[in-house]
Amino acid sequence: MKNEKLLTIEGLCANAGNKQVLKGVDIEIRPSEVHAVMGPNGSGKSTLAHVLMGRPGYQVTAGSITVDGVDILPLKTWERSQAGMFIAMQQPIEVPGVKVPDLITETAINAGLDPQDSLSLLYEEAKSLGIDENFIDRELNVDLSGGEKKRNETLQLLVSKPSYAILDEIDSGLDIDSLVLIAKRIQKATEDSQLGVLAITHFSRLLEILEPDKIHVLVDGQIVETGSAELAVRLEEEGYQKFLKKV
Amino acid sequence: MNPFSNQIKDIFPDTVSIREERNSALEKLSETEFPSPEQEIWRYSKIFDLDLESLKPSFSSPDDKKTESSFLDTKDLSLVSINDGWLGSPKDSNFLDSSQVYLGSLADMGKEFAHIEENFNKPKDFFDCLNRSYNPETLVIHVPDGVALESPIYIKIQSVTSDLVVCPRIVVNLGENSEVKIVEHHLSGTGVSLSIPVLDVHVGQNSRLKHCVIQNLGEETWQVSKQNFQLEKDSYVEMFTAAFGGDYARSEIRCDLKGRGSEAYSAAAYFGKGEQTLDFRTFQKHEAPDTTSKLLFKGALDEDSRSIYSGLIKVLPEAIRTKAQQTNRNIKLSENAWAESVPNLEIETNDVMCSHASTVSGIDEEQLFYLESKGIETSVAERLIIAGFFDGVISKVFDPLLVEEATSILTEVLQNRSKSEGK
Numbered sequence: 001m002k003n004e005k006l007l008t009i010e011g012l013c014a015n016a017g018n019k020q021v022l023k024g025v026d027i028e029i030r031p032s033e034v035h036a037v038m039g040p041n042g043s044g045k046s047t048l049a050h051v052l053m054g055r056p057g058y059q060v061t062a063g064s065i066t067v068d069g070v071d072i073l074p075l076k077t078w079e080r081s082q083a084g085m086f087i088a089m090q091q092p093i094e095v096p097g098v099k100v101p102d103l104i105t106e107t108a109i110n111a112g113l114d115p116q117d118s119l120s121l122l123y124e125e126a127k128s129l130g131i132d133e134n135f136i137d138r139e140l141n142v143d144l145s146g147g148e149k150k151r152n153e154t155l156q157l158l159v160s161k162p163s164y165a166i167l168d169e170i171d172s173g174l175d176i177d178s179l180v181l182i183a184k185r186i187q188k189a190t191e192d193s194q195l196g197v198l199a200i201t202h203f204s205r206l207l208e209i210l211e212p213d214k215i216h217v218l219v220d221g222q223i224v225e226t227g228s229a230e231l232a233v234r235l236e237e238e239g240y241q242k243f244l245k246k247v
Numbered sequence: 248m249n250p251f252s253n254q255i256k257d258i259f260p261d262t263v264s265i266r267e268e269r270n271s272a273l274e275k276l277s278e279t280e281f282p283s284p285e286q287e288i289w290r291y292s293k294i295f296d297l298d299l300e301s302l303k304p305s306f307s308s309p310d311d312k313k314t315e316s317s318f319l320d321t322k323d324l325s326l327v328s329i330n331d332g333w334l335g336s337p338k339d340s341n342f343l344d345s346s347q348v349y350l351g352s353l354a355d356m357g358k359e360f361a362h363i364e365e366n367f368n369k370p371k372d373f374f375d376c377l378n379r380s381y382n383p384e385t386l387v388i389h390v391p392d393g394v395a396l397e398s399p400i401y402i403k404i405q406s407v408t409s410d411l412v413v414c415p416r417i418v419v420n421l422g423e424n425s426e427v428k429i430v431e432h433h434l435s436g437t438g439v440s441l442s443i444p445v446l447d448v449h450v451g452q453n454s455r456l457k458h459c460v461i462q463n464l465g466e467e468t469w470q471v472s473k474q475n476f477q478l479e480k481d482s483y484v485e486m487f488t489a490a491f492g493g494d495y496a497r498s499e500i501r502c503d504l505k506g507r508g509s510e511a512y513s514a515a516a517y518f519g520k521g522e523q524t525l526d527f528r529t530f531q532k533h534e535a536p537d538t539t540s541k542l543l544f545k546g547a548l549d550e551d552s553r554s555i556y557s558g559l560i561k562v563l564p565e566a567i568r569t570k571a572q573q574t575n576r577n578i579k580l581s582e583n584a585w586a587e588s589v590p591n592l593e594i595e596t597n598d599v600m601c602s603h604a605s606t607v608s609g610i611d612e613e614q615l616f617y618l619e620s621k622g623i624e625t626s627v628a629e630r631l632i633i634a635g636f637f638d639g640v641i642s643k644v645f646d647p648l649l650v651e652e653a654t655s656i657l658t659e660v661l662q663n664r665s666k667s668e669g670k
Contacts, residue, residue: 053620056612077619078628086620093617097635106631107622139635140617156621 005031005068007085007164007196012063013221014051021047023221024063029164031194034187034210036201036232039218040240045200046090048218049168052198053077053087067164082110084163088153088170090200095140100152103140104159118159125158128185130178146173154182158189164196171206183209204232219243249276250299251381251412258306259383262354264361272370272379279373291555291587292526293495297469302441304381304412305331324350325401331383331413346394348427353385353418360389363420366449367475374471378445382414388427389419392451395426399457399646402431406468409438416445421454421482428457430646435468435492446474450482452506457485457645461653464492466521473499480506480535487644489653490517490525491660497526504531504538504566514640515544516653518660519552519584529558531573533566541572545640547633548577548584549664557589560603564595573603578610578636580629580664626665633661 007029014022021044029035037045051058052065054077065072067083075083101119108118126136129151141149150170157165167186171179187210189195199210207215207229215231216223217240224243225231261269281299282289327334333352349356356363370379388400406413421427435442442464450456456476464470470493476484490496502511517525531540546554556575577586588605610629618628637657644650 053616055616055620076625077616078622078624081620081622089617089620093613095614095617095632095635097638098618098631102631103618103621103623106627110622110624110627160622 005163005194006066007068007198008064008066009048009052010064010066012048012051012065013061014047015059015061016047016057020061021221022051025218025221025223027198027216027223029196029198031163031196032190033214034190034197034199034212036199036207036210036212036215037218038201038215038232038235040244043218044221045218046168049087049090049166049198049200052080052166053085054080081160081162086157086160086162086165088150088157088165088167090168090172092141092149092153094142096142098140099138100136100140100156103156107160122155122159125155128158129155130181131155147175147178150174151178151182154185158185161193162195164198167197167199167201169200169202171201171203176205179205180209186210204236207232217243248279248281249273249380251304255306255381265354265385268364269380272376275370276373276376276380279376282373288499288528288557290557292497293524296495297441299412299441301439302410302412304414305406305408306381306383324398325403326350326386327403328386328405328413328415330406330408330411331415333384333386346396347391348394348396349387349389350400351387353387356387356389360387363387363389363418366420366477367418367447374443375445375473377412378414378416378443378473380414381412382416382445385416385418387418387420388429390421390425390427390454392422393424394422396428399428399430402429403434404431404442404444405434405436406440406442407436409436409440409467412441412443414443414445416447419446419448419456419458421448421450421456423451424453425451426455428645429459430649431458431460433460433462433464433470433472435465437465437467439467439469439494440465441469442472444470444472446472448474448476448484450476450478450484450509452480453482454479455483459487459644459646459649460489461649462488462490462492462496462498463656464496466492466494466523468493468496470496470498472497474501476500476502476511478502478504478506478509478511478538481508482506483509484511485645486511486513487640488515488517489641489649489656490515491656493523493525495524495526497528499528501530502532502540503534504540505534506538507535508537509535510539511541513540513542514643515546516637516640516657517544517546517554518637518657519546519548519554520550520660521552522550523552524554525552526555527557529556529573531558531560531571533560533562533569533571536565536567536569538566539570542574543572543640544575545637546575546577546586547580547636548586549580551581551583553585553587555587555589556605557587557591558603559591559593560601562594562596562599562601567596567598569596569599569601571599571601575605576636577605577607578633579607580610580633630661630665634658
């Protein structure tokens with residue numbers, strides 16, 4: 001069972017600073033599966049995303065995260081990425097003077113690939129996302145609009161071909177047309193390259209296209225309900241009131 | 248105090264006027280004290296560690312003809328100073344073509360240029376006096392009114408022998424409505440040596456100067472350099488310094504905005520490693536209305552290196568509507584690295600827009616996380632972030648060859664750093 005393809009989050013408890021935010025989260029994502037995490041503001045959705053990638057400022061206090069049988073908790077962020085994890089950040093960080101092709105080149109060299117092939121893929125995928133070539137050569141997230149940043153994150157996702165992608169509110173800041181384009185492209189990746197997805201979102205629009213296998217409702221650091229795609233529609237109509245009372 | 252011999256009468260075959268200047272510098276030198284770190288302008292420096300007694304001036308005679316391979320053969324206008332002796336100086340054709348641009352020795356200029364020194368300040372401090380006393384031959388770049396020189400003038404200043412003091416001096420005199428670009432390379436061999444370069448610049452009304460320096464001295468070399476810029480009405484100066492080498496390398500940059508509407512843009516990129524000290528003192532002096540100065544100095548300090556940035560924006564009462572900015576950003580790459588940043592404002596009028604900012608910090612953790620989350624190893628991510636930090640100043644330099652050279656030096660330094668960190 002050790003090498004089974006699977007992202008497993010088990011009993012995960014974590015602090016942001018001194019505050020306990022995650023209080024025992026269990027999620028299992030198989031290749032090609034799409035899982036959505038929904039929940040009210042402050043319930044711990046972004047913390048979950050950050051903890052999965054090992055962002056500084058968060059401490060795991062209990063539980064485990066394994067990727068295809070590998071315990072990634074002791075791993076550094078870049079090692080988690082190389083183990084197959086990817087995060088499309090809610091608020092991608094500006095890195096002045098560094099460009100997407102720089103990252104693609106470095107990761108290709110590190111993986112022993114020809115950077116030229118990776119760069120060709122970059123321009124090809126950019127086209128599929130309706131991203132202008134000139135845009136690619138801009139500094140990472142510097143002076144980009146919210147929508148441009150999200151497209152940029154998606155572009156890197158498609159080129160780096162991870163096993164599992166965490167989409168932290170990839171739909172925020174996007175207009176409807178861009179949202180549809182990006183969601184369709186990611187959905188295609190779940191079929192073409194068996195990408196497993198953990199999508200954090202407030203809106204069912206994204207999920208209409210991504211067709212999630214499971215919806216998890218996260219309230220106060222715990223998953224209070226897991227259901228099928230219809231759950232998202234119900235949440236859109238009813239809100240989280242019912243769950244808030246449960247806690 | 249003069250640490251060296253005063254008996255230099257027969258060594259330098261000076262003209263009468265240059266001899267007078269030299270003698271007055273020597274006289275002033277004997278009355279001038281060696282600098283002390285108690286003086287604000289030498290604060291934080293390690294000038295007390297300089298052992299002048301163990302060094303001697305090169306006493307290079309301008310008439311010593313040396314055959315050295317010409318510097319950067321591809322350049323149209325290039326000059327080299329080795330151990331304080333100019334080579335490749337176009338002595339036989341000081342006046343370039345019909346443009347009447349003069350590029351050559353101060354001593355060889357005709358009488359009609361006798362007034363040229365009047366445009367520049369007399370030597371003031373210890374190292375000014377040392378430079379003027381022991382500088383064998385001042386190089387003059389004179390651009391007459393209405394002349395714009397298209398291609399840059401490349402100057403390489405190199406000392407190749409240890410235990411030497413070299414005192415190169417370059418005078419740049421731009422008439423009105425003229426334009427020139429100058430690129431200086433400062434290099435040195437192994438062993439302890441001291442370089443005291445002085446650059447005196449006068450930019451006439453409505454003229455434009457672009458000037459850059461790349462300093463890649465040997466690791467035991469000391470440098471105490473001074474650049475003085477004087478800007479007349481509506482003139483424009485763009486200056487850049489890339490500093491990588493030296494044991495103690497100091498650069499004092501003074502910019503006097505004397506004429507209404509003049510503009511000065513100054514930038515620097517420096518990288519310290521080992522036990523280096525890189526020391527920058529800048530002065531943006533606004534003497535006339537509607538003048539603009541912007542300064543951006545960026546540095547990274549690794550291992551046990553130190554940097555000092557101390558800058559002053561001074562606005563005189565008459566310099567109304569001055570716009571002045573001064574920014575110094577430092578990244579500390581190791582626990583033991585040390586960066587001191589001291590910005591200062593002295594504003595004597597109300598109607599101005601002045602700002603200053605300075606930071607000393609480690610590599611941004613959020614940036615590091617972002618790059619690592621895309622699969623970039625920590626040491627490589629750091630390299631990209633540092634290179635990106637400098638890109639904003641280096642990529643804007645006017646001379647593509649200098650950009651390429653500065654970038655390649657930086658890349659090499661950062662790659663060696665990544666390698667040693669990766670292990």
